[in-house]
Amino acid sequence: MQTTENINRRNFLKITGLSGTAFILGLYASGNDSVASVVNMSGLEESVALTPYIIIEKSGQITIMNPRPEMGQGTYQSLPGIIAEELEVSLDQVTIKQTSGEKIFGRQSAGGSSSVRTNYTLLRKTGASAREMLIRSASETWKIPMDECYAENGKVFHRPTGKNIPYASLAEAASKLEAPKEPVLKDPKDFKIIGKSTPRPDILLKVAGKAVFGIDVEVAGMVYASVERCPVFGSKLVSYDDSETKKIKGVQQVVKAERIVFGKNHYEGIAVIADNYWAALQGRKALKVEWDHQGFDKFNSNQYEQSLRELAKSDGFVVHNSGDFDKAFAESTATLEAFYESPMVSHSTMEPMNCVAHWQAGDMIEIWASSQGPSLIKDELSRSLNVPQDNIKVNIMFNGGGFGRRLQSDFASEAALISKAAGKPVKVIWTREDDTQLGPFRPMTFSAMKGALTADGKAIAFQHKVISPSLSVNRTANDDKSKPDNLMVEGINDQKYEIPNMRNHYVFADFHIPVSAWRSVTSSTLAFAHECFIDEMAVKAKKDPLVFRLEMLNKESDTKKVLTKLREVSGWDKPLPKGRGRGVAQYEFFAGLCAHVVEVSRQANGSIKVDKVFAVIDLGTVVNPDNTKAQVEGGIVMGLVAAIKDGIRFENGKSIQTNFHNNRMLRIDEMPQIEVHIIADGGNTIKGVGEPGLPPLAPALCNAIFAATGKRIRRLPVDLAKA
Amino acid sequence: MINDHAFTVDVEPQMPLLWVIRDFVGLKGTKFGCGISQCGACTVHLDGNPIRSCSFPVSSATGHKITTIEGISAAMDHPVQKAWIELQVPQCGYCHSGQIMSAVALLKKNPKPGDAAIDTAMRNNICRCGTYQRIRKAIHRASELMTTETKKAF
DSSP states (O other), rough: GGGGGGGSSSOOOOOOOOOSSSSEEEEOOSSSSSHEEEEETSSSSSTTTOOOOEHHHHHHHSEEEEEOSSSSSSSHHHHHHHHHHHHHGGGGGEEEEEEEOOOOOOOOOOTTTTTTHHHHHHHHHHHHHHHHHHHHHHHHHTTTOGGEEEEETEEEEETTTEEEEEEEEHHHHHTTTOOOOOOOOOGGGGOOTTTSOOOOHHHHTTTOOOOBGGGGGOOTTEEEEEEOSSTTTTTTEEEEETGGGGGSTTTEEEEEEEEEEETTTTEEEEEESSSHHHHHHHHHHHHHEEEEEETTGGHHHHHHHHHHHHTTOOOOOEEESSSOOOHHHHHOOEEEEEEEOBBBBOOOOOOOOOEEEEGGGGGEEEEEOOOSOOOHHHHHHHHTTTOOGEEEEEEEOOOOOOEEEEGOHHHHHHHHHHHHOOOSOEEEEOOHHHHSSSBBBBBBBEEEEEEETTTSSSSEEEEEEEEEHHHHHHHSSSSSOOOOOOOGGGGTTOOOOOOOSSEEOOOOOOOOOOBBOTTTHHHHHHHHHHHHHHHHHHHTOOOOOHHHHTTTSSOHHHHHHHOOOOHHHHTTTTOOOTTTEEEEEEEEETTEEEEEEEEEEEEEEEEEEEHHHHHEEESOSSOHHHHHHHHHHHHHHHHHHHSSSSOOOTTTEEEEEOOOOTHHHHHOGOOOOOEEEEEESSSSOOOOOOSSTTTTTHHHHHHHHHHHHHHOOOOOSOOOOTT | OBBOOOOOOOOTTTHHHHIIIIIIIIOTOOOOSOOSSSSSSTTEETTEEEEEEGGGGGGGGTSSOOOOGSSSSSSSOOHHHHHHHHHHHHHHOTTTHHHHHHHHHHHHHHSOHHHHHHHHHHHHHHOOTEEEHHHHHHHHHHHHHHHHHHHOOO
């Protein structure tokens, strides 16, 4: 697809290299300056660029480009499906191709539950433009009015006679037409794909073992590498002895490696390069390495967490201030305070980090990887390796999970450097231990909460102070701490509760361990403190927690709508038998809005069983209802793991957790029943699907535990004995 | 024998079967997840029984019949695969070769498993995307499909 970068100002253009002649339709890319400056199409708005998402070949082959990597969230169906809907083709008629970071497609990365909500209208217009041009081309061929023609199933039909022409025969003539300024979009009532639970084409590959993930890539002349890195962050390599390593059959070479995180944290390593992966791994085990930990081996989570509790005494930055919190708090006769703690966790994608890299002559680099963004890999390699973006070719494979981990491309620059040293293509595979211990991790956040009630039990004042390391400072070059990091207070100022006096704070905490976004980012932890404390206020007010929330939602809002629906579908007002409890929580943040009711029961041995989760997600418009449900189910499971399993704890400078035996995941026998309801009132409002199901899980669970046991959980993972 | 084809490889006897299957035989459907028999992504059948190929030395596999995800059906029409497609089970899909191999082995031994039997047989397979509810439903569905197919066969 390199040729697409040399695109001209035509709506369609001929390119070679595909089978025969192909026509590529361009369309609007979302405000990307670099693209807009390359192409300035006539007939379209000034800032609009040509982006070739649809390729129709003379053979009849139709290819639709997917600009967002598939990591399980369903973009391989949803995005091409939106184009196919308007183009009037079914997904089984088309080949779907993942884009590779070509500038013409704008920024390509999957994160923030943004793939559908930011591309929906653009992709519809892409498909609709192509359809309109194909219809016009048919009407000119037949010399009949356009309104007697319609498109269906990859063909244009003449309504009165039923005669038809396949798109393949029309594409060349269509390519010579002007793109419509305002393509007419389909009436949603005519949708065949959007809003339907269309099967995901990638599933056919995945059940056959044929989906190619990054770890499955093989290129000619490739060797394998395993890298010894120090799990104590901040250590320096003193020396290593590879004499035993080199005796292992298959080991070819031992070279120094370098892992660069966020372009600024450099970690040394020793790469063992071998004919096969097992030999590389055995060679790595035989290395004798001496590290200077530079004191970082004294670091441990217990001490660090104590320092966060101390920091909570400072004010930090005020990030929201409405009404007069101090006055309302002082005047209230019913006040409460609580301190909440959420742990670090790992992403632990099932496919460990890996990368195939080939550093070729002339500093040309080719990468094959599971990554959330080809653009991200290009940025990282260009920045860290000082190589022009145009020298970098990226091939994005199916991601065996992403969850934010694959927004970082540290594994790619490291593999590229090893390939450079080896002088051949190298596949670097991280062990599960590497993947678990080396981060970047979701940071812990601690929350100091204050609340006050009126005499009749209404919330009058509220405060959420976040104390945590900063994602933004951690990943940027300048370590600027002069402003609060808005990522770390995500959503706390934006819940729809009508509380007249609210002041929120953020307190920076220094941290030497790399941290990164994790599915639903900081909402994944802040929702726990926020929505559990709301529950505490409800208890203090002697009110039903859901009623208490609704009483703070007098204005119409999506939150009110979601909680009202949840009350109904969960049977909230029907009492549960003794020993059982239910809890509710909602959280609205950049990705969208979802609310859960969790039901738990006390077991004979004193433990708690999570029986059922009712979820209501608000979307506006839904593209694939079944996939939406799948994503909410997944968010709930991931939220549950983070709420009840081990998390990541440091001792002697390194993560205690190393693999799935001590960094445990949920297993099928612990799986609650999940019932997902979707609110999709239509219109062009569209919210995210991948993340919103996660944040409300922990607070709904802990509120349910309180209802069942009277124990208030203020620290995760849940430990009933300490509560 | 892997999927009814005989292979001869010249490798270290201690090399786990997983890497032989993936990198010497070239069947990439079987996945590496943990290397310590904790996650089940590498599940294959040894004479019909599920094993964790990441921790199984290739020397112990010689002379046995190995089946991988690529070997359970020629046309993606094993009842378990059909059920997995019908219920749209996988998300990222990385663990599902292993999930399917565990499910196929379960249904062979117990054609009509209850939830408890499913939990016992499947609890060694981790899915980080959280598809467990669908896995459970799909195993029940595959069980139904197998019964129908058996009836048709007569």
